[in-house]
Amino acid sequence: MKAHLLLISVLGGAGAFSLNAGNVTPIVNPPVRVSGLDAHDGSAAASLLGQFRTNISAWLWVHTDLYLHNGVHMRPITDAERKAGIQIEGPRADSVIYKEVSITLVPSPERDYRGIVGDVDRAVNAWKPMKNHTHNDPMQTLPLFRLMTWLDPQFIDGWTTGASVLARDRSPAGTAKAMKLLNEGLAQNPDSVDILTEIAYLDITRKNDLNGAIPLLEHARELGFSHLGTIADNERDALENTYHWLALCYRDTNRPLDERRVAAQGIGAFPDDKVLPHLLAGTAPGDSAKEADSMRVGGE
Amino acid sequence: MEYPESRTSKAAPLGEVAIRVDHLAVQYRSKVRSVEAVRDLSFEVREGEVVGFLGPNGAGKSSTIKALIGFLSPAAGTCQIFGLKAGTLEAKATIGYLPEVATYYPFLTPLETLKLYGKLQCLKGPSLDREAKELLSLVGLEQAIRKQNRALSKGMLQRVGIAQSLLGNPRLLILDEVTSGLDPVGRRQLRQILKDRQKKGATLFFSSHELSEVEGICDRILLIDKGSLIDERVVLDLKDALRKYSLRFTGDAPMFGLAQQWSESDGNWIAEFADKERLLEGIDRVTSGGGKVLDVVSQEGSLEDYFVETIGRAA
């Protein structure tokens, strides 16, 4: 009887915790959230402690890496290991996945002092030499993204990356699935710059519907620009893309004034952006630098 | 009261020593202090004897029994069972033990319980099954043989305990509070079971608070208090010692120096004597003095009075 109660309370607690994990004090709307993947990328200890993350969606995010690597656990290399001359075991040069500065969690023979126990460890775990490794089809990660969105609907990366994976299928059916997911995410997060931009991106790249994309991008732009000082990093990155796509849409729909307006505002918000000055330069004549200065947000 | 038959020490077989306890000391240590439960206890029990181990609560009875079984190691002294060191496998193979607080696996049935314990004694197969059923029938549990232990009452669990202590026909039965939880019918049945075992040559060593049970079947009693042995008596001798005789007579026969007390009532005398010899002498004095013996009454002494008095004296 006591075992029943313990088990049920553990599971109930875990379930309640995970369902409430998304309610971790969103400070502003769109929610401020440190990307779980960033922590995983940057810190070996954080990666090692992945299984004890307090945010289950971030844990699932880390798990997607595992699926891509066919079960081989990777972790960032530590400074001590770099100093000791240990080489990273990154992906093949032609890989389209982001750059990795990782090594395998189960150590390779040259950095394992355990002798036969280490050999057994490598034999029983999903381990192989990962230098110049390739990745599994990202479609294998879809269930994880679906879980992320269920457990933590405010985890924007879950919606957008899941949709990206679905959209790898460039057929109408694949596009429709991706759009459906994004629209569901938008319903949960109506003020998300990233989701709005992703929907617009699919309209542009899959349906060639620039006029359909423009209202979405404008809405995203307004949302992001009005909260420029407080939005999360990933929303900020998405906002930069919003400016890119919006300016391109206006250019390709022959609306140079709007293109100019958007590009100039974007440069003001993202002075280091490399794309927007080119877009601005391609619009009506004028001093692009002066126009950018006049649009820059005061006090920044 | 009708006295049940019991064996006298003269009739007890002089078999080998079943239990030998030599200067036993048992201590319980906690972080704060050390408590001496048994100190310098020595006694013997011969094979074939039935010995009652009596004492007030906290006297050290259960601690002594635990040392005999091997549940704890003595701080000093030794315990032997049929010459074997107590607690060894060979010694335990000769013992049937009934714990003071009987608890058995709640989800097993009495039959499964006995078969489990029987297997630990190397009993096997159909003979074990048969013996287990016979013992459960003997203790009156034939109807409850397949009920789980958690569904049984305290008395029924005590019967399960008695049955398991008899498994394998042990040479020595150590029974701690054997009648606990039993109704009068159960106690009578138990008394008969124990007597039958004794007739078959088993040695019985049991502790009990029920003095009537003790005097009903024991040959000898050991009285313990505050961890030490304070008295050891043969039951029959004790009963004789406790018995009182009263004589009602007429005449003027002097009873001074003979009777414990005497008084006059309605023209007759009543004198009380401590033993039979004094009574007979008193009768002689009455008849030789010209008096008439009207009545002689023999009165059984109270074991409870003896118990309380002896414990009180020792305190």
Next chain:
Amino acid sequence: MKLYAWGALAQGVVLESVRRKDLWVVAILGFLIMMAAGTLGFFGMQGLQIFVKDLSVSVLGMFSTIVAILTAARMLPDEIKQRTLYPLLARPISRFDLIIGKTIGSVLVSWIAFLVLAALTGIALLTFHVKFEPIMLQYLLCKMMGLALTCSLAVALSAYMTPAAGATMSFILVFGSSMITRATMMAYIGAAPELKPVIRIFTAIFPEFTLFDLGGRVANLNWAPVPVWVVLFLFGYMFFYSSSFLGLAWLKFRRQAV
């Protein structure tokens, strides 16, 4: 005689656990979780293979370990607390026999829970069109060895601490085994030369429970079965550490007054 006594004790443990219905709660919960995974089917079966296998091994591993620890950790303390120990120890069996018999019983209970869950999981996997692979059999075998080691650890800890503390420590050491091992290895690289032997000794003393988990290979694609020598090594490893743990338990229990 000893084997017969151990078998009798183990049989008692299994009967009690089965009738107490602990195992059925685990089986039902595990099955429900697996079935819940089926709701992800709206993405189509593509992409689900790794996920359902990953979920299966996670559920199997977690629940069977929970049963193993909860059963083994309360084995001895419950016997003492409920006083069922007295009629047992009055029998001609040693305290060592009692420890072995009870541990075998808890191992059998955890194996039964594991195999029942594995069977239910297998049925669930069939509905997702996951094919059977030989490595799955190896996974079952190695996991069962791991559960035996887990039970031994829990029994040993229960001899030295309360059941709750023993169970908690067991959970930490078993579920945290991977983290402890990997952190130790990371620390070794940057450790001072005089500390390295200490780390090596610590690694040798502390058993790696993750060695018995082939879940990573089972869940993912196209991993070959492990060589036979690895399975034999694991058996020896399990036997060595289990014996050590049970020896530690006996050292404490043999002198304990009950």
